[in-house]
Amino acid sequence: MKKRTFQLAFLAVLTYPLQAQQVGGARGQDINGYNVINSFETGYRFSSIEGDLGKYRSDVNFRNGIRLLGSSLTVNSKDGKGRLFDELTLQTSGLGNDPYESSILRIQKNRWYRYDMLWRMNEYYNPGIPIANGQHLLDTRRRLQDHDLILLPQSKFKFRLGYTRNSQDGPALSTIQLFDGRGDEFPLFTNVRRERNEYRAGGDFEFAGVRLHWLQGWDYFKEDTVDRVDSLSAGNNPGDRITLSRFYRAEPYHGSTPFSRVNLRTERKYFAVNGRLAYAGGRRSFIMDEAAIGTNRFGAAQNRQIVVGGNARRPVTTGDFSLSVLPSTRLSVTNATSISSARIDGDAVYREFSNASLQGTTVQFRFLGIHTITNMTDAQYRVSDRLRLYTGYHFSTREIRSIESDGDPPFAPSVSTGLQENRQHAGLFGIRLKPLKPVTVTLDGEVGRADTPFLPISDKNYHALGGRVQIKQKSLLLSAAYREKYNTNSASFSSHSSRGRNYSFDASWASSAKFALDAGYSKMHLDTVSGIAFFGAGALLANNSYYVSNLHSLNVGARVAPHKRAEFYGGYSMTKDLGGSKFALRAADPAAALLNPVQAFPLSFQSPVARVSVLVRGKLRWNFSWQYYRYNEDFGLFGIKQDYRAHTGYTSLLWAF
């Protein structure tokens, strides 16, 4: 058992790149009818970065410092009849300023209750350089916590209580375009403050084989982010005369989304029935007060205030019904129908003051309704122990309706309406073959047609094909897979075509407790051509946007345990986009300068890793890990290069008892 625990603990180490995990032979102690296993891993995490620190923080973000890299506590009642609980599990990871921290807690007492808690924190940094020149930087912390309590978990009457909290806060940057359509863009300081609290209550009831599940939830969201500029800014285009000397925007956005869910189902020998009704009624109230003081494009003093207040609603109602027929152990047929209706409407009063005079008041209104009916039939038939077939037919019809009334002062609001319907059909098939006991071959495919897709890049005429061969012989597992998806979507002035092909090969082999190897390679090809239209130098131009990506991804990891006191792990992962053949527009084409540079983006992202774990004494292990990251762009989108190299790692002591 000890050896087994030891192996499993080491497997956990291999699982996460650079995340400290429990390593060691936690044996546990029996105390008053409970078995207790406890471990702590604490140490120092180090990092050394050269190159673009912002990109490193966006991708990896490990920094220096002392950490409680991981801890684990399990307490199990040995007879399942503990007084207060029968199981207590507590796991933590990354505490002490790692960018990814988590805690998991479970406490349960058989038949009486089960409580689960999950707490997570992510220190998120993203400079967003290619997106907005770094002017949409985010340096925020997101904290998530989920609490779930089930009372009488093994009974036919179960009660559930739950609470979820999700908050994001921290400094950020944003931009504002002022003072009119020919204005300038100004960076803003933003203090992000968002919070969501969700409360849940529900239960399960079973009678005569029919199960009822219900859940009522109350979701409250509020955002009180404030944007401001307190010093003179010439904007992103200092050549113009537009300046901003002060800017302040408060935009409290609060609301709730109460939701309900009812499910009735039964499982019998020859059939299963499942029905659900769900409703989520989102409501938000908002008010925005924005004041900007500066000079306009003519150099004249400009003082503008915009005040907007209103409400928005989005009730979403969904009904599902599925019937599974199980006439024999060979055949199963399922038909599922789903109806979804979303109605989004909002209204607001918009007031704009320019140099202290009211430009006008506009009442804005917008409605968007989306109704979808989906019916899916799937059948699976076992021809023999070696051959199984699967087929399906899926159909959906969707109606989108809109009414819009909007327009900013001094222009009068305009009203427009729209209606669009789309029907989509898809046929599916699959074969699973076992020509030999260790060999499994699966083939599947889907062919679909839609008549009026919503977007030029949506699925219209598409097919998806896939195949996989797996060989499993004792501790050796080999697999090869191929998957492709092609889609074409053409309209009168536009055509879109995408071709995606994935190839992958995987192998894992654990010859003994002393050696294990895991390796995988994937190639992901994507090429698309899309009709685009844009204005350039005052003229409307139509052309094609090409994009080609040939991504190669490699993962290799090997574990060696030459001695019972020492284990080594070495691994390497690589992502490399080789780009591909570009479709170069001739230089004479006015779009060439815009489109030629944005077709392929060769880059590489590599990361070798090495770890050592040494048993110092019976309950004490020393761990050391090193991981190197190298990111290299072979293109310069907008003249930006974000290459970096980083050495990271940790050294730690694990005490397990």
Place this chain on the structure above:
Amino acid sequence: MGLWLLLIVSLSARAQSAPAPAQGKPPGGIQVKDLGGGYVGNTVCRACHPAQWQTFYKNPHFKSIAAASTPALAGCEGCHGPGKNHVEAGGGKTTIPRAFSLMEPRQALDTCLNCHAKDFSRVNIRRSQHTLSDVACNNCHSIHKSPVLKFLLAKQQMELCYGCHPSVRAQFSMPFKHRLNEGFMQCSDCHNPHGTFAATWRSGMRPRMVEQASGNEEACLKCHSDKRGPFQFEHAAVRVEGCETCHIPHGSTNAKLLRRPAVFAVCLECHNGAGSFGRQADGITTQSGSHNMFDPRYQKCTICHVRIHGSNSDQRFLR
């Protein structure tokens, strides 16, 4: 922590400890008492399978024994079936009524659903893509040898998923990705491997294994609640076709998990004014004539259109 532990354990302790499991080789002449229907009881099983029994108190299925249910619902025979023939034959897989390693995927599923169909998260398991692909419970769950603390998974969750979805592993290894490998997330934060209801976005037919937020909204909104709205001015593409219109959720080589490295390519591939698309079927609006795409300042659309997911103040998402 240590004091806490002692306190908790002392408070919760019972004077009795668990009976010591039988050790050693299976005895030759086991006396079997038929409890009815060929059931012999768990104590008989432990005589020959001490390794399984020794740590079984940590197994969630131990609840059935602790609750002293009837043999047909409790412990070994609850899953494997009546053991009398197996004992009398002196062992052997083929004499176990329900030996999972010998069972068809459908049989394994039916056996597990005898108890586990109760849970709402598994109500769509009959029509899930995994079931239709013959992925049964014991492909992912290891009842006796699970190395993880929850759900009796055969491996860490993401390693399980990567095993059959290697291209997903590749996506999570990219420079921009959701933090799965770092342990901040799990696949099941967004997916339900046991099957889901039809999606309420796109055309309801895909994606097939994505768990919905608040009962019927896109899974992304569980965490990205600021994108949830409702907004006075919704970016219709988000509501109709979902976040995947512009983003690749697992991982991407592009910032913000975008489908294209250059933002304007993402926008212009839809905003091309071509007929038959959009709510009014007269094309999705082209950009304003005041824009000059040859000027770099217009090539990063979201510098001005900052509220691209939806806005309460501006129909063009400027604020």
